[in-house]
Amino acid sequence: YQRRVHGKQWYQRRVHGKQWYQRRVHGKQWYQRRVHGKQWYQRRVHGYARGHYTIGKEVIDLVLDRIRKLADNCTGLQGFMIYHAFGGGTGSGLGSLLLERCSVDYGKKSKVEFAIYPSPQICTAVVEPYNSVLCAHAMMEHSDVAFMV
Numbered sequence: 495y496q497r498r499v500h501g502k503q504w505y506q507r508r509v510h511g512k513q514w515y516q517r518r519v520h521g522k523q524w525y526q527r528r529v530h531g532k533q534w535y536q537r538r539v540h541g542y543a544r545g546h547y548t549i550g551k552e553v554i555d556l557v558l559d560r561i562r563k564l565a566d567n568c569t570g571l572q573g574f575m576i577y578h579a580f581g582g583g584t585g586s587g588l589g590s591l592l593l594e595r596c597s598v599d600y601g602k603k604s605k606v607e608f609a610i611y612p613s614p615q616i617c618t619a620v621v622e623p624y625n626s627v628l629c630a631h632a633m634m635e636h637s638d639v640a641f642m643v
Contacts, residue, residue, distance in 0.1 A: 542625040545587020554591055558599065573604030580629045581612030581622035590632030597636040607633060607640040
């Protein structure tokens with residue numbers, strides 16, 4: 495099934511029983527998924543502020559509820575191991591927000607962090623150095639042990 499809308503190309507396909515629409519505009523592709531009558535657009539987060547304040551605020555309660563359920567099922571919870579990247583917006587922004595909230599909720603538990611630090615030779619986004627500086631502050635403040643890779 496192929497249709498043209500306002501000069502843009504749309505392709506429809508079914509994946510796992512759900513409808514996926516793929517739109518090609520100016521050589522780039524955006525994906526749209528229709529689930530239960532609502533539309534969801536893939537959101538890319540490159541900035542620390544967007545991962546921490548905007549999109550992070552939307553999903554942090556859901557993430558903490560799932561962590562709380564897993565922690566309640568543990569008989570002897572010793573701590574948390576967190577894996578994230580410093581360069582990306584989701585890894586740095588949402589990762590530091592998760593560290594902050596875990597420090598508030600589980601203050602006495604140890605938090606071990608495995609972080610991927612961006613290389614200056616290979617830079618995928620312009621904001622990677624800024625994300626790294628902001629995330630490093632949260633890491634020093636809320637993490638007990640950090641392994642930089």
